[in-house]
Amino acid sequence: xxxxxxxxxxxxxxxxxxxxxxxxxxxxxxxxxxxxxxxxxxxxxxxxxxxxxxxxxxxxxxxxxxxxxxxxxxxxxxxxxxxxxxxxxxxxxxxxxxxxxxxxxxxxxxxxxxxxxxxxxxxxxxxxxxxxxxxxxxxxxxxxxxxxxxxxxxxxxxxxxxxxxxxxxxxxxxxxxxxxxxxxxxxxxxxxxxxxxxxxxxxxxxxxxxxxxxxxxxxxxxxxxxxxxxxxxxxxxxxxxxxxxxxxxxxxxxxxxxxxxxxxxxxxxxxxxxxxxxxxxxxxxxxxxxxxxxxxxxxxxxxxxxxxxxxxxxxxxxxxxxxxxxxxx
Amino acid sequence: xxxxxxxxxxxxxxxxxxxxxxxxxxxxxxxxxxxxxxxxxxxxxxxxxxxxxxxxxxxxxxxxxxxxxxxxxxxxxxxxxxxxxxxxxxxxxxxxxxxxxxxxxxxxxxxxxxxxxxxxxxxxxxxxxxxxxxxxxxxxxxxxxxxxxxxxxxxxxxxxxxxxxxxxxxxxxxxxxxxxxxxxxxxxxxxxxxxxxxxxxxxxxxxxxxxxxxxxxxxxxxxxxxxxxxxxxxxxxxxxxxxxxxxxxxxxxxxxxxxxxxxxxxxxxxxxxxxxxxxxxxxxxxxxxxxxxxxxxxxxxxxxxxxxxxxxxx
Numbered sequence: 060x061x062x063x064x065x066x067x068x069x070x071x072x073x074x075x076x077x078x079x080x081x082x083x084x085x086x087x088x089x090x091x092x093x094x095x096x097x098x099x100x101x102x103x104x105x106x107x108x109x110x111x112x113x114x115x116x117x118x119x120x121x122x123x124x125x126x127x128x129x130x131x132x133x134x135x136x137x138x139x140x141x142x143x144x145x146x147x148x149x150x151x152x153x154x155x156x157x158x159x160x161x162x163x164x165x166x167x168x169x170x171x172x173x174x175x176x177x178x179x180x181x182x183x184x185x186x187x188x189x190x191x192x193x194x195x196x197x198x199x200x201x202x203x204x205x206x207x208x209x210x211x212x213x214x215x216x217x218x219x220x221x222x223x224x225x226x227x228x229x230x231x232x233x234x235x236x237x238x239x240x241x242x243x244x245x246x247x248x249x250x251x252x253x254x255x256x257x258x259x260x261x262x263x264x265x266x267x268x269x270x271x272x273x274x275x276x277x278x279x280x281x282x283x284x285x286x287x288x289x290x291x292x293x294x295x296x297x298x299x300x301x302x303x304x305x306x307x308x309x310x311x312x313x314x315x316x317x318x319x320x321x322x323x324x325x326x327x328x329x330x331x332x333x334x335x336x337x338x339x340x341x342x343x344x345x346x347x348x349x350x351x352x353x354x355x356x357x358x359x360x361x362x363x364x365x366x367x368x369x370x371x372x373x374x375x376x377x378x379x380x381x382x383x384x385x386x387x388x
Numbered sequence: 389x390x391x392x393x394x395x396x397x398x399x400x401x402x403x404x405x406x407x408x409x410x411x412x413x414x415x416x417x418x419x420x421x422x423x424x425x426x427x428x429x430x431x432x433x434x435x436x437x438x439x440x441x442x443x444x445x446x447x448x449x450x451x452x453x454x455x456x457x458x459x460x461x462x463x464x465x466x467x468x469x470x471x472x473x474x475x476x477x478x479x480x481x482x483x484x485x486x487x488x489x490x491x492x493x494x495x496x497x498x499x500x501x502x503x504x505x506x507x508x509x510x511x512x513x514x515x516x517x518x519x520x521x522x523x524x525x526x527x528x529x530x531x532x533x534x535x536x537x538x539x540x541x542x543x544x545x546x547x548x549x550x551x552x553x554x555x556x557x558x559x560x561x562x563x564x565x566x567x568x569x570x571x572x573x574x575x576x577x578x579x580x581x582x583x584x585x586x587x588x589x590x591x592x593x594x595x596x597x598x599x600x601x602x603x604x605x606x607x608x609x610x611x612x613x614x615x616x617x618x619x620x621x622x623x624x625x626x627x628x629x630x631x632x633x634x635x636x637x638x639x640x641x642x643x644x645x646x647x648x649x650x651x652x653x654x655x656x657x658x659x660x661x662x663x664x665x666x667x668x669x670x671x672x673x674x675x676x677x678x679x680x681x682x683x684x685x686x687x688x689x690x691x692x693x694x695x696x697x698x699x700x701x702x
Binding site for chain 2: 111117164167168170172174175176178182189190191246294295299303306335338339341342343345346349350353
């Protein structure tokens with residue numbers, strides 16, 4: 060009898076749960092909305108963990124790329140009359156382009172300098188969006204046309220879920236390919252990686268472009284779903300929440316960051332009556348996780364499961380071998 | 389027409405210089421932390437914010453408390469927060485027990501900022517607080533110089549009393565810090581650790597204690613900057629972020645870890661911001677873009693001369 064592989068059971072269970080959520084939550088449209096927003100944050104947190112955890116580029120401009128996707132599409136729709144779909148595609152490319160520029164500008168910057176530069180970029184973008192009232196609507200925000208011609212949340216739910224799964228799949232493929240290996244080698248030791256023939260410039264910039272495009276795409280879709288975008292999405296507090304999600308989930312694990320984001324978004328909603336104390340608690344949890352559990356709180360569980368499976372596979376293999384040897388004798 | 393513009397420009401320049409002293413004081417704290425711990429604190433703005441609130445609430449609660457005492461007490465509050473945080477969260481860094489220390493330092497100080505900001509928001513709420521003016525100017529008139537309780541007029545240039553007070557406090561505190569750093573055993577210890585940790589330990593300086601002290605003193609300076617400036621601005625929990633970004637610009641411009649660099653950088657940023665504001669005709673837009681000028685300088689310095697004006701070559 061073949062043993063049950065718990066990894067696939069859990070993945071399958073989670074998928075079935077995610078796919079049937081609109082049915083389960085059919086009486087609670089609000090919670091469906093929460094799930095959509097949670098997937099949105101899961102895309103942001105996991106792509107940030109690709110950039111920061113895998114490639115070691117501690118960028119604080121991730122929400123800025125997201126905002127470029129959102130505002131880009133909104134503004135194109137407002138001034139050029141593009142459809143939301145064209146707008147999202149174009150603004151995703153735009154986010155990639157800005158990511159390219161930022162990536163090139165940041166090539167010489169490491170660690171704290173990179174963090175400072177990206178914070179500055181993000182703040183300048185926020186100030187500009189706030190100041191150019193006539194174009195962007197300023198603090199009142201910008202209205203966006205709905206992406207889908209429906210009032211139901213269900214199609215949006217599946218769209219965001221598909222986006223999350225597709226971006227996770229793409230990022231896992233990337234992380235498992237030479238790209239991922241090179242990302243990690245740059246993170247561990249840039250000089251050594253360069254000496255071994257890794258084209259540092261190319262891969263660092265690529266990490267920025269790819270994650271910027273994922274963030275921009277998620278931003279565009281989310282903004283067209285909500286129908287409104289304001290510069291407040293760019294305040295550092297928002298970026299902190301994404302970082303807290305990635306760190307608590309596991310900064311070096313894409314799926315850990317994604318699950319962390321979903322769990323945190325749901326708990327933030329469940330604990331709504333606690334007001335700002337929720338975020339106080341998450342700030343504390345962020346610091347304690349960093350100090351005492353560098354790999355996050357969720358990733359170690361996944362790792363343990365994977366290790367457990369691997370160990371069982373080894374033991375099983377040995378048992379089978381022993382049996383064969385026994386039969387042969 | 390030209391004359392009016394000139395006096396307007398001078399007014400902006402004076403304002404920029406005054407606020408520049410506070411920026412310099414705050415950046416001095418950041419640079420002190422960096423020179424000893426090799427860490428950029430991403431919670432610097434929150435210490436500034438807490439210093440301001442501490443002074444405000446001290447003065448509200450204990451009427452008759454001297455404002456200078458309130459500033460000192462506010463500084464002690466942020467000193468305590470900084471020292472305790474360093475002891476719990478940055479000690480493994482000083483003991484070199486952390487993998488990829490740079491990354492850890494960024495995230496954990498960022499986490500502290502996040503925590504402190506929402507803690508204040510939860511405790512106080514989002515509504516702005518404004519402290520009363522600390523000191524009234526004595527009224528006098530001396531040729532072109534004319535003073536009333538709220539403003540000092542140098543010819544056509546008015547200087548606000550609150551900003552003047554803040555600038556004077558900042559200058560005095562910076563002088564005290566310079567004295568501490570260059571003429572006391574404590575300062576010698578700090579400088580020794582910033583130059584060479586092992587060698588400092590060999591001659592009997594405890595680098596761990598110096599790290600705690602440096603972090604505490606750095607956050608204390610941020611807190612005192614906030615406390616000195618709280619009568620000048622409407623104080624909200626989010627007030628720290630723009631101020632912190634300015635200190636980052638200043639220490640990058642002046643050179644990470646350089647105290648003269650931080651002081652000069654503060655003044656440069658103050659003046660550039662003021663002039664930049666004056667150059668834009670639309671006042672609303674000009675005000676919104678005030679912070680952007682500093683960041684432009686920041687980007688240029690990072691790209692053209694990453695070690696800054698007085699930075700050590702690394």
